[in-house]
Structures are given as C-alpha cells and as structure tokens.
Amino acid sequence: MPQSLFPNIIQFIGQIDPFDKIPKAALQELASHVQIIYLSKGEVVDLCKAGREKSLYIIRTGSMEQRKADGVLRARLGSEDLFGFSFLDKEMDNDKGYQAIAIENTLLYLIPHSALLALFKAFPSCAEHFASQAQVRLKSALDVVWSDKEKGIFIRKVADVASGRVAVVTADKTIREVAREMRVVQRSSCAVIYENDKIVGIITDRDMTKRVIAHGVSVDSPISTVMTYSPLTVKPDDLVLHAASVMMQYSIRNLPVVKDNKVIGLLTTSHLVQNHRVQAIFLIEKIKYANSIKSLESYTPERQAIFEALVEGKVAPETIGKVMTMIMDAYTRRIILIAIDKLGPPPCDFSWIVAGSHARNEVHMLSDQDSAIVLADNATDNDRIYFKHLAMIVANGLASCDYPLCPGKFMAATPKWCQPLRIWKNYYKKWVANPQYECLLNISVFLEIRTVYGNGDFESILRDELHSNIRSNREFLSTLVKDAINTNPPLGIFNSLVLEKSGENKKTLNVKKYAINLIIDLARIYGLAVECDLSATDERFAAANKKGILSDDAYKNILGAYQFILFFRFSHQLEALKNGEEPNNNINPDRFGSFERKHLKDAFRIIADLQEAAKIRFGSIQ
Structure with a gap:
C-alpha cells in the first residue's frame, strides 16, 4: 500500500463504529494491515475464495448488493458500510452465505482476519460489534446505548x-x-x-x-x-409503576x-416510600383526582416531560411504552367518569375497549385514539343514544389533551364501533370469513383489544370468538401474511433508494412504515397462530416461541431488532420535541452515523428473514 494513502485510510476508518472508539496507536496499527481492491460494476466478491484470508470489507466509495444463494436480496450497502463479518466466525464455515456484487464502480478496504483478532484481543468490546449472530450485535449496541445505572424504582420490576x-x-x-x-x-x-x-x-x-x-x-x-x-x-x-397505580386506584397498601x-x-406502600419516585406516579395520581377536562389539559406538558425523561434516561423502549400507556389509561378512565358524572349512570352494562398501540401497551408521543364500546345485548336504542354522547365527550376530551382523533375514525364515537356484543361477534365472524380489503383494515385495528373501563368479560368473549373463527378458517392467516409482506424493509438506505418525500421535499425514511409496522404485523400473525390472549408485540413473539413455531434464534433476533428500532424512533422524537418541532416517524438518513446505519441494517435484514419464514409457514395454507 502506498504510504501516501495511509493518512486517508486512518481518517476514513477512524470515523466508523467501533474503530472510532479505539486509541490512535491501535487505529494506526490496524490501518497498516488494510488492503485495497477496486471492483467494476457487476463484479462479484468471493468471500470464501480458496487461499485468501478471510477479511472484513469496508466500502470506501461506491455501492454493493448482498444476495443470498437463492438470489433473494439480503442488503444494499453504501460508503462506510461493512460486510463479511459472518465469515470471520469458524462456526459459519459451512454456512451457505451470500454473494456481494458491485452495483456501481466500488473501492473496498479489506482488514484481514488476523489483524482483527489482534484488535479483539487488545479491545474485547470490539468483538461483539462483529459477532456472526445479529442479535448479539444488536444487544451490544443496546448495551452501549442503555445504561443500567439507577433509573428510578417505578420502572423496575x-x-x-x-x-x-x-x-x-x-x-x-x-x-x-x-x-x-x-x-x-x-x-x-x-x-x-x-x-x-x-x-x-x-x-x-x-x-x-x-x-x-x-x-x-x-x-x-x-x-x-x-x-x-x-x-x-x-x-x-x-x-412497580403498575403496582403503585393499582394501589392508588383501589386505595390498598x-x-x-x-x-x-x-x-x-x-x-407494600413502605417499599415505595423508602425509595425515590419518578414523576409519572404523581401525574397518574393527579389525573385520578382531576375534576374537569380543562384540568387534564394542563397536564399535557408534564406528560411530554415524562416521555423525554424516560428516553433521556435510556429506559428500555418496552418500558417507555408501558409507562406512557398507563398515563393514557388514566386519562381515558378519568374522562369516562367525568362524562358519567355529567350524563348520569350508564343505562346498561358496557365495556370501553382500546385498540392499536394503546391496546398493545405501546403508547408513544404520536399515538392517536383507537377505541370502541361493547354494549350488553339487552341495550336499547335509547341506551345507544346515551353511549353516543358519552363517546363524544371522551373522544373530544382526549383530543383536547393532545391524544389525536383517529384519522380512520376507528373510535367509539363512530356509531359502527359502538354496538352490542352480538354485533361485535358478527363483525369478527365476517372479517375472518371474508378478509377483503375493508374487512382486513377493520380487523387489523381490532386484532388487539383491551378493556380500560367496564365489563372485562366482553373483551374475553370477543377474543375467544376471534380464535374460534380463525380455527375454522386457517386461510385467514395466509391472507394476513400476504398483506404483511406487501411492504419490504429498507435493505438499502442510501442514494434515496427507499426514501420518500416528506415536508419541504426532504427525502426521509419512514421508520414506522418500513420497520415497526412490519414487526407488529408479524407478531399478530404468530400470536394468532398460537391463540395468544396477550396483545403486546414482545408477548406475542414470546408465546409463539414457547409454542415452538418461532425458533429461539428468530425470537431473539426479532426482539432485538424491535427494541433497537423503537429506541431509534424515540430518540428521533425526543430530538424533535427538544427543538420545539412536531415529532414524527420520518428520519433523514443524512443524520445516520455508521453506528446507526450498521445496526439498522441488521434489524432490517432480520425483519426480511422473518417475513420469508412467515410466508413459508403460513402463506400456503389452503
């Protein structure tokens, strides 16, 4: 290697994770072993070529595609992306692997296996960044991001x-x-x-x-x-936050x-007062005793502050979702009670049910309202008028507290979603038997339901009805799979290949559309296949793993991918809030560093692999 290139190599690899974290002397030593190769468009890298030492490949300029043995796209890679680390593991020698193909003229840096092993010996923390198993790499990323230091008693178990x-x-x-x-x-x-x-x-x-x-x-x-x-x-x-909320709600010690x-x-309550509290517990208490919707509106900045504190505190994303859900539950229950105080006692038995992210215990700062009312079968037309008024008060009250109305009108205030139990049972029967576009849209919202007020038995009856109908029509899962694989995760996130125009014509990646929703859809399919009564995405995957239809590796992979992408989204939303901007799901890839890009690509490949597995397992059901 010409000595004149040495400073450029050091400067380039020194900005790539994890080489940006090693001392300068170690970086110089590593750079001295770098080899350079040039590929013309269409040229293939043979990672298993006989007589060549296995290496880690870094794209200096240009772009590459990875394709599996069957020709399926594995990933697209651009400048600063790395590949080849699965071939560094001896246990992967028999792996059928993939091909790496230049899709434009490309310059590669090669770091020999022996040089990497020397680096790993001196700096063991670097080794996890190049683990052959994706869940290990993702976990190492999360371990870097999330501190296990004191996070407050109420977000502990x-x-x-x-x-x-x-x-x-x-x-x-x-x-x-x-x-x-x-x-x-x-x-x-x-x-x-x-x-x-x-x-x-x-x-x-x-x-x-x-x-x-x-x-x-x-x-x-x-x-x-x-x-x-x-x-x-x-x-x-x-x-503990959940337990404390129960203690306050029912005045028990x-x-x-x-x-x-x-x-x-x-x-006991003494376990709680012996430790410091987080702000969320006080907000739930204040919501419980608010005497008007106007009072509840004043708590919106406090709710945002709690979200910011949880994200800044590096709290696990699933915990953030649960905390924000408990707060939204508290708002919903309190506004229902305010409405009942105004309208008088309910004329018949009913259940206020939430759906979507609210039902999954995955509320965040962009969550809108998804709700329904299930009435007892003896409800009269006059009773339905009462509940129409109640639903309007609750929907408008939540909206005034910055929980947006559902754009698709999947809310209890819509007459279609305020019906007796028998009508709801017929809905589920119809949706499963004939999952055309409109029915599929309806059921996708109400595939996860949870009671926040009223008769919880109605929820159980409807869930049993859903499972019973799916048992009688297994083609329904096949339809869900076809819908779930219509959108592919972004296996390439550069050169605007998977980007969309957003505000001010900026090219952005919609992380909800291309990642989070895909994982949620897959969790629904696997959860329904084993008749899981839980709604949370991680709980559904856990149930499928326990029943043996999702392997341990696939379970760990998809859970790690989901956690990392959620944290990535929360961090993006936090930044927007701190800048006084409206939070969204559209992320500008120009702001991706090598750390984010590398781990996002791992997560996207995991999603694509599980989509393929679901297609094989459920897609051909007749």
Whole structure:
C-alpha cells in the first residue's frame, strides 16, 4: 500500500463504529494491515475464495448488493458500510452465505482476519460489534446505548423490590393462629389466605385492629370471617409503576406477588416510600383526582416531560411504552367518569375497549385514539343514544389533551364501533370469513383489544370468538401474511433508494412504515397462530416461541431488532420535541452515523428473514 494513502485510510476508518472508539496507536496499527481492491460494476466478491484470508470489507466509495444463494436480496450497502463479518466466525464455515456484487464502480478496504483478532484481543468490546449472530450485535449496541445505572424504582420490576416475607395460611385457620403466623413466624404485616389451592382472601395487621379488636370479635373465629375476599395481586415481572397505580386506584397498601398461583412475596406502600419516585406516579395520581377536562389539559406538558425523561434516561423502549400507556389509561378512565358524572349512570352494562398501540401497551408521543364500546345485548336504542354522547365527550376530551382523533375514525364515537356484543361477534365472524380489503383494515385495528373501563368479560368473549373463527378458517392467516409482506424493509438506505418525500421535499425514511409496522404485523400473525390472549408485540413473539413455531434464534433476533428500532424512533422524537418541532416517524438518513446505519441494517435484514419464514409457514395454507 502506498504510504501516501495511509493518512486517508486512518481518517476514513477512524470515523466508523467501533474503530472510532479505539486509541490512535491501535487505529494506526490496524490501518497498516488494510488492503485495497477496486471492483467494476457487476463484479462479484468471493468471500470464501480458496487461499485468501478471510477479511472484513469496508466500502470506501461506491455501492454493493448482498444476495443470498437463492438470489433473494439480503442488503444494499453504501460508503462506510461493512460486510463479511459472518465469515470471520469458524462456526459459519459451512454456512451457505451470500454473494456481494458491485452495483456501481466500488473501492473496498479489506482488514484481514488476523489483524482483527489482534484488535479483539487488545479491545474485547470490539468483538461483539462483529459477532456472526445479529442479535448479539444488536444487544451490544443496546448495551452501549442503555445504561443500567439507577433509573428510578417505578420502572423496575416488582420482583426487584418486593419482600419475600409473607404469611400464607388456609381459610380454616383461626384469627389467633393467623396472627401468630404473621407476627411470630413470618414477621409480616399481611397474610394471604388459600382455600382448595386457590387464593381467596387477604388480612393485614390494620385489618386485625379494625375488624377484630375494635369489634370484639373472638380470636378463635375462622380467619374467613374477617378477611378481605378476592384480593388484587401482581406478577413478579410487572412494573412497580403498575403496582403503585393499582394501589392508588383501589386505595390498598398491600399487594401479594403471585407466580403460577403461588405467593412468592409482598409489595407494600413502605417499599415505595423508602425509595425515590419518578414523576409519572404523581401525574397518574393527579389525573385520578382531576375534576374537569380543562384540568387534564394542563397536564399535557408534564406528560411530554415524562416521555423525554424516560428516553433521556435510556429506559428500555418496552418500558417507555408501558409507562406512557398507563398515563393514557388514566386519562381515558378519568374522562369516562367525568362524562358519567355529567350524563348520569350508564343505562346498561358496557365495556370501553382500546385498540392499536394503546391496546398493545405501546403508547408513544404520536399515538392517536383507537377505541370502541361493547354494549350488553339487552341495550336499547335509547341506551345507544346515551353511549353516543358519552363517546363524544371522551373522544373530544382526549383530543383536547393532545391524544389525536383517529384519522380512520376507528373510535367509539363512530356509531359502527359502538354496538352490542352480538354485533361485535358478527363483525369478527365476517372479517375472518371474508378478509377483503375493508374487512382486513377493520380487523387489523381490532386484532388487539383491551378493556380500560367496564365489563372485562366482553373483551374475553370477543377474543375467544376471534380464535374460534380463525380455527375454522386457517386461510385467514395466509391472507394476513400476504398483506404483511406487501411492504419490504429498507435493505438499502442510501442514494434515496427507499426514501420518500416528506415536508419541504426532504427525502426521509419512514421508520414506522418500513420497520415497526412490519414487526407488529408479524407478531399478530404468530400470536394468532398460537391463540395468544396477550396483545403486546414482545408477548406475542414470546408465546409463539414457547409454542415452538418461532425458533429461539428468530425470537431473539426479532426482539432485538424491535427494541433497537423503537429506541431509534424515540430518540428521533425526543430530538424533535427538544427543538420545539412536531415529532414524527420520518428520519433523514443524512443524520445516520455508521453506528446507526450498521445496526439498522441488521434489524432490517432480520425483519426480511422473518417475513420469508412467515410466508413459508403460513402463506400456503389452503
């Protein structure tokens, strides 16, 4: 290599992740091993050529395509992009691999395997950037981005905070025996009561004072005479913020932590006050007691501040979605109650159901309203007039609090989406049996539903109806797959190949259209295939993995891709908010560094691979 090129090589590779993080001396040593090759348009790189040491390839100028053995596009690459690292792993020797083809005249830098191994030995953190498995590379990226330092107790899991001390007794025990178990044996402020292996009640030391001592109840009476029946519980993986919200909503001080019907701990208010709080918990409390929609409107800047704090604090994207969902839930419930105060008690049983990102617990700063009302089958025409007014108050109230109206009018305020249970059951039957464009659009919105107020049984009935209809018509999943693969992820993000015109004619990448929506669609398909009752994207993939129709590698890959892309979008929205701009999903690729570009390409390839897998598994169902 001519010495005159040496400074240019150092300058170029020194700006590429992760070489931008190594000392100058190590960078110079690495650059001394670089080889240079020139490819004409159409020329193919043989990564497995006999007698040639395997290398990492960096595109200096020009562009390349990677194509799998069957000719399917794997990725398009431009200047500063890297390829060839899957061939650095000995375990990948038998991999059928891919071809790299120059789609214009291209200049490549080659870093030999031996030089990289020497770098990895000196700087082990660099090795993960070139792992053969995409989920390892994505995880290393997230580990760099997300700090595990103190993030506040309320975005931790219940299992991290709850006490293991809790008394567990049976319903036939006397008050005296239970008190002794609480005070002497377990030293717990609470006892959970079982009957026939089922949790039936709870008693606290305060209950003992108010219900036993104050009323002179005999301590030889059964504990069942004074216990609180059907206690609320939480799971060890629930957010502490969720548990605290439940405590405030129902004015309780103790929550048993239950896993597989077994009590494994206790969360109390003392666990919360011993630690510092995050602002979200106070906002939910203020929303609960707001006496007007005007008061709720004033909390919008605070909600935005919470989102900004969560993103800046490098909190996991799925946690951000859950926190923002709990806040939107609180707004919705409070406005429903304000409407009921104004209109009078509901004339019949009903359920206020949310759909879309709200139902999936994936709310963000761009989430709009997707909702419906399911009425009891005995609802009259006059009853429907009442609920029409209620829905209008709620929809307009949420809009005034900066939760936009749904552009497609998938809201409870639209008469079509405020119907008795029997009509909703007919909707699902029709949509699954004849998934034409309009039906597919309707069901895509209501494939995930969640009750935020009212009779939760209606939600369960409709979900069972959906699963039953799909069981009878497996072609429905095939139709969903065809729709899900109509849009391809951006396997190339340079030279405007997958960019769209946005405001002021800027060329941008719509990360929602070309990535996030594709992952959500795939999660729906896999979740429905195993009749998963959960709506969150990660939960659906987990259910499919547990049932064995999504491999461990595919599950880890798609989850890592989803988390990285969500964080990428949140960071983009945060920047817009801080600049006083309207947040959106359109990202200018000119602002991608090599770090973002490399990991986004990994994520996009993972999406494309899962689309292909879904097509093979579900696409040919007859």
